[in-house]
Amino acid sequence: MSKVQLIGAWFSPFLKRVEITLKMKGVEYEYIEVDLINKPPLILHHNPVHQKVPILIHDGKTIVESAVILEYIDEVWKGPNILPKDPYQRARARFWADFIDQKCVPATRKALWCRGEVQVNAIREAREALKILECEVKDKKFFGGDQIDYVDIIGSFLAYWMRIFDEVVGLHLFTQDELPSLCKWADELCDNKYIKEHLPDKERLADRVRGHAKTTRSV
Known part of the structure; x- marks a missing residue:
């Protein structure tokens, strides 16, 4: 079974986009809450360019930017299509x-x-x-x-x-x-x-x- 981790902050609408999509696809994941005021090394390591959440880690591979993450989830996991097939x-x-x-x-x-x-x-x-x-x-x-x-x-x-x-x-x-x-x-x-x-x-x-x-x- 693949390992999926999601790094985010509870109030972020961009995090919630990813959580919603993972739920729709039935993907189990580990959630990691972070403080965006005092950003931990975890954020800087996985997203050094933008230093923002959400961050999806799938089998050690990092995907950032919520819209990109949604498309990645849609392509990798079975379940309801997020993007139309046409x-x-x-x-x-x-x-x-x-x-x-x-x-x-x-x-x-x-x-x-x-x-x-x-x-x-x-x-x-x-x-x-x-x-x-x-x-x-x-x-x-x-x-x-x-x-x-x-x-x-x-x-x-x-x-x-x-x-x-x-x-x-x-x-x-x-x-x-x-x-x-x-x-x-x-x-x-x-x-x-x-x-x-x-x-x-x-x-x-x-x-x-x-x-x-x-x-x-x-x-």
Whole structure:
């Protein structure tokens, strides 16, 4: 039997992407929790370039970056397909996953934590990006159709973390009035058996966000 280890931090949405996918595939693994403020040598050894989690170690081989790890898991282990088999649909899934990671996540983070003109521009950019996703998921249960797939797992940051951040900070980027389809998708996703098992406790996460918000505002 192959040995699988996963290094991460409990609050990380990127870690949870990997945990969700491993669960869907039925892969057993050893989880190693680390402190990201005082990074242990383990992180520096396995991910010297980015020095971030998650880190997947499979039979001594290291794989980093959550989106890359998801594709690796999908190719190595049997079980439900995370990425579509059809080449065109597979390309579309990669496009939307990249859109979320490269457009939505950075813009929403800046909107939540930055100030001044940077924040104003980020709020506008975040709203535009979320409206594009709103159109894409309209009339669908999930981005992949009736079953969650690669895009939904990548988008779990928006479905859970983003809404908690938004509530704590009070920017109201993710609202039912502006994004009804995306909110419906988020509710469906967070209620999925594979997803909800790996979501961090809401109050614990909110407390962490409040502490981060205080630190950011005091700078």
